[in-house]
Amino acid sequence: MADTVELPSRLAILPFKNKVLLPGAIIRIRCTSPTSVKLVEQELWQREEKGLIGILPVRDAAAAASETPTVSDSVDQTSKVHHGGSSDSNTKVQNDAVHWHNRGVAARALHLSRGVEKPSGRVTYIVVLEEMEQVEHDPDFIMLSRQFKATAMELISVLEQKQSTGGRTKVLLETVPVHKLADIFVASFEISFEEQLSMLDSVDAKVRLSKATELSIRVAEKITQKVEGQLSKSQKEFLLRQQMKAIKEELGDNDDEEDDLAALERKMQSAGMPQNTWKLALREFRRLKKMQPQQPGYNSSRAYLELLSDLPWQKASKEHDLDLRAAQERLDNDHYGLVKVKQRIIEYLAVRKLKPDARGPVLCFVGPPGVGKTSLASSIAAALDRKFVRISLGGVKDEADIRGHRRTYIGSMPGRLIDGLKKVAVCNPVMLLDEIDKTGSDVRGDPASALLEVLDPEQNKTFNDQAQPIPPPLLDRMEVIELPGYTPEEKLKIAMRHLIPRVLDQHGLSSEFLQIPKAMVQLVIQRYTREAGVRSLERNLAALARAAAVRVAEQEQVVPLSKGVEGLSTPLLENRLVDSAEVEMEVIPMGVNNRDISNTFRITSPLPPKFDGRETAERVVTPGICVGLVWTTFGGEVQFVEASTMVGKGELHLTGQLGDVIKESAQIALTWVRARAADLKLTSAEGINLLEGRDIHIHFPAGAIPKDGPSAGVTLVTALVSLFSQRKVRSDTAMTGEMTLRGLVLPVGGIKDKILAAHRYGIKRVILPEKNLKDLVEVPPTVLANLEILLAKRMEDVLEQAFDSGCPWRQHSKL
Numbered sequence: 001m002a003d004t005v006e007l008p009s010r011l012a013i014l015p016f017k018n019k020v021l022l023p024g025a026i027i028r029i030r031c032t033s034p035t036s037v038k039l040v041e042q043e044l045w046q047r048e049e050k051g052l053i054g055i056l057p058v059r060d061a062a063a064a065a066s067e068t069p070t071v072s073d074s075v076d077q078t079s080k081v082h083h084g085g086s087s088d089s090n091t092k093v094q095n096d097a098v099h100w101h102n103r104g105v106a107a108r109a110l111h112l113s114r115g116v117e118k119p120s121g122r123v124t125y126i127v128v129l130e131e132m133e134q135v136e137h138d139p140d141f142i143m144l145s146r147q148f149k150a151t152a153m154e155l156i157s158v159l160e161q162k163q164s165t166g167g168r169t170k171v172l173l174e175t176v177p178v179h180k181l182a183d184i185f186v187a188s189f190e191i192s193f194e195e196q197l198s199m200l201d202s203v204d205a206k207v208r209l210s211k212a213t214e215l216s217i218r219v220a221e222k223i224t225q226k227v228e229g230q231l232s233k234s235q236k237e238f239l240l241r242q243q244m245k246a247i248k249e250e251l252g253d254n255d256d257e258e259d260d261l262a263a264l265e266r267k268m269q270s271a272g273m274p275q276n277t278w279k280l281a282l283r284e285f286r287r288l289k290k291m292q293p294q295q296p297g298y299n300s301s302r303a304y305l306e307l308l309s310d311l312p313w314q315k316a317s318k319e320h321d322l323d324l325r326a327a328q329e330r331l332d333n334d335h336y337g338l339v340k341v342k343q344r345i346i347e348y349l350a351v352r353k354l355k356p357d358a359r360g361p362v363l364c365f366v367g368p369p370g371v372g373k374t375s376l377a378s379s380i381a382a383a384l385d386r387k388f389v390r391i392s393l394g395g396v397k398d399e400a401d402i403r404g405h406r407r408t409y410i411g412s413m414p415g416r417l418i419d420g421l422k423k424v425a426v427c428n429p430v431m432l433l434d435e436i437d438k439t440g441s442d443v444r445g446d447p448a449s450a451l452l453e454v455l456d457p458e459q460n461k462t463f464n465d466q467a468q469p470i471p472p473p474l475l476d477r478m479e480v481i482e483l484p485g486y487t488p489e490e491k492l493k494i495a496m497r498h499l500i501p502r503v504l505d506q507h508g509l510s511s512e513f514l515q516i517p518k519a520m521v522q523l524v525i526q527r528y529t530r531e532a533g534v535r536s537l538e539r540n541l542a543a544l545a546r547a548a549a550v551r552v553a554e555q556e557q558v559v560p561l562s563k564g565v566e567g568l569s570t571p572l573l574e575n576r577l578v579d580s581a582e583v584e585m586e587v588i589p590m591g592v593n594n595r596d597i598s599n600t601f602r603i604t605s606p607l608p609p610k611f612d613g614r615e616t617a618e619r620v621v622t623p624g625i626c627v628g629l630v631w632t633t634f635g636g637e638v639q640f641v642e643a644s645t646m647v648g649k650g651e652l653h654l655t656g657q658l659g660d661v662i663k664e665s666a667q668i669a670l671t672w673v674r675a676r677a678a679d680l681k682l683t684s685a686e687g688i689n690l691l692e693g694r695d696i697h698i699h700f701p702a703g704a705i706p707k708d709g710p711s712a713g714v715t716l717v718t719a720l721v722s723l724f725s726q727r728k729v730r731s732d733t734a735m736t737g738e739m740t741l742r743g744l745v746l747p748v749g750g751i752k753d754k755i756l757a758a759h760r761y762g763i764k765r766v767i768l769p770e771k772n773l774k775d776l777v778e779v780p781p782t783v784l785a786n787l788e789i790l791l792a793k794r795m796e797d798v799l800e801q802a803f804d805s806g807c808p809w810r811q812h813s814k815l
């Protein structure tokens with residue numbers, strides 16, 4: 001820092017061409033003109049102590065041309081002016097043409113060196129000058145200085161991001177008195193001559209400080225603009241923040257950022273994090289406090305801490321003493337049937353009651369849609385008096401969706417499980433991970449492995465699964481509970497006891513207003529739905545309720561109506577069922593304005609029902625078509641197989657959504673039939689051997705359900721034999737089973753579901769592998785009573801049963 005010195009009343013003036021020595025700055029100049037050399041010699045060189053000199057800017061001729069008379073080329077002249085005076089350049093200068101600025105600074109020579117140019121022998125001086133300045137003690141000045149220092153720090157950070165120049169400048173910040181920094185900074189900026197002059201003209205150091213702050217912000221902005229893309233946005237933000245900060249400080253407002261951080265800290269403290277998490281959070285918080293909001297990582301660090309504070313570390317649903325009877329009642333009230341499943345749940349609850357900290361099982365519900373997997377999970381939650389959260393994993397391909405992103409990743413988000421916990425806001429919910437089988441894996445990692453970690457440790461979770469491949473190690477951690485499809489009788493009971501009351505309630509109706517008779521529900525089940533679960537049934541019932549709601553609402557407005565009013569017999573339910581129906585419904589008396597306004601009515605829709613039990617008969621009209629029973633993600637399904645043939649090279653073509661296993665089965669079937677072609681004497685109506693020089697095309701037409709699995713073997717052979725022998729298979733018969741190349745019929749899975757499907761389609765006869773006999777115990781007797789079950793050991797047995805007149809094989813072969 002320059003010492004404070006008494007300035008002499010007269011000072012020699014050195015002109016400074018197009019440059020300004022700003023207060024606080026240090027500058028190195030080279031004096032070459034005879035006048036300035038003389039001045040330096042007199043005023044500085046020949047003195048013993050460090051000399052003082054005045055520095056006054058002068059305008060270059062070109063720069064001044066537009067506004068002032070031409071100045072001499074050589075402005076390197078000296079003049080004597082009163083220090084600090086605002087002497088008028090027009091009156092005091094020797095040469096009128098020179099455009100002297102009216103304000104300058106007093107400078108002290110820090111260093112002098114003399115040189116002699118060769119060969120001219122001209123003497124030159126190099127002078128290092130420092131502006132002399134008085135130290136201020138004004139509190140406002142000190143405040144402004146500090147404010148400037150903060151801005152300077154920010155500017156340095158911006159510079160650091162651009163280039164690594166921070167080190168030296170930072171040292172400057174530490175060592176140079178704050179009030180001088182402004183001048184030094186401004187002196188180093190690339191600003192216009194005019195701006196420099198304006199700085200110089202600000203004699204008041206406080207004004208200079210404010211100007212310097214402003215300039216620093218502008219310079220930072222300029223740099224920011226130069227820095228490409230995304231950075232510019234964050235830095236602009238920073239600049240705005242700085243400006244806001246400066247304004248706030250000016251107004252004496254509290255700093256927002258600090259307030260925010262203080263609030264975050266309070267939130268963290270009250271979140272009740274466990275010790276190790278708390279330590280981690282605290283470390284992160286300290287890091288955050290040191291960061292500038294525009295700094296990369298600030299936002300993600302903050303979001304992370306916010307999330308940690310938001311998680312329900314301590315908040316739990318209160319655990320009541322488990323009342324097993326009440327839990328059983330609850331499960332029974334919510335769900336019809338599902339005896340085994342409910343029993344398993346009660347067992348689990350009993351174990352929990354005896355050993356509350358026991359590691360609970362992860363239950364994995366497997367079954368077709370609409371069989372109550374989700375609602376059962378929510379019942380478990382209700383029975384446990386806990387909150388319920390359903391997390392859909394369908395379509396998750398990225399491990400980060402489960403595990404969460406790395407915190408430092410831009411736009412990072414917590415995983416779905418943590419997100420679920422945050423939403424449910426308690427730490428002990430019943431969590432349903434829905435559609436776990438629908439997760440896939442790709443380059444972004446394997447969600448299943450992340451799930452494995454999640455499910456392995458102490459947590460009790462309920463799992464919803466639709467029986468597509470789940471990696472074995474993951475499946476290993478779960479207890480699989482199957483929920484098969486329902487029989488029509490079970491569906492009827494579910495509808496009467498559960499679905500109808502719920503649907504009515506959802507539509508603002510009650511059984512007082514609307515009664516849907518049993519026969520009608522049966523009709524809906526048989527003719528309008530063909531599903532393993534009850535979702536479509538529920539939708540149809542809801543459609544009826546909506547129709548009734550409209551009518552009830554209309555009646556409320558258009559009263560009074562007497563009994564038997566014609567208006568009510570209009571096609572109320574037309575188009576209300578999924579595809580309309582011929583149904584009867586009763587709206588029983590209800591009171592509106594104390595009057596009975598309703599009655600019974602009948603609706604007849606001209607539209608045919610969706611399913612009428614004739615479908616299989618209609619489809620199995622030509623040879624080559626056969627009815628198979630398959631297992632898909634929708635439970636058991638009836639599947640039509642169509643085989644046809646055309647001239648070709650004996651190739652096999654398969655179409656439909658098929659898996660590899662079915663393709664293999666088709667190859668085996670064809671090989672088997674070919675091997676027996678001679679015995680079968682398979683010829684077309686025209687007497688051509690159908691296997692010679694012909695391509696075979698097999699198509700699986702129904703729906704867009706991907707089919708895989710081996711259970712189509714016998715169906716494929718039957719379809720081929722039917723095609724080649726040109727004989728129709730029985731349309732009331734469906735079959736399932738795999739077979740070997742030698743014709744042995746092998747058992748297959750999903751028998752119960754397949755039989756339920758056959759029953760839904762109105763099929764009367766089912767051909768099963770003999771070894772599947774044991775599976776029939778699972779099939780409800782009401783369903784079995786309506787079916788003829790035929791057991792097959794060899795392929796010939798199947799063929800024997802599939803055709804009206806016995807096996808074409810037997811007719812043709814000697815076997």
Ligand SMILES: Nc1ncnc2c1ncn2[C@@H]1O[C@H](COP(=O)(O)OP(=O)(O)OP(=O)(O)O)[C@@H](O)[C@H]1O
Nearest residue numbers: 334335336369370371372373374375376494498534
């Ligand atoms: N046994 C039952 N008793 C009473 N209601 C049932 C029963 N089974 C299913 N439901 C009802 O059927 C509807 C569909 O069930 P839910 O949504 O739980 O099926 P889901 O098996 O989870 O289907 P998805 O696999 O497609 O999610 C729900 O309203 C549910 O309450």
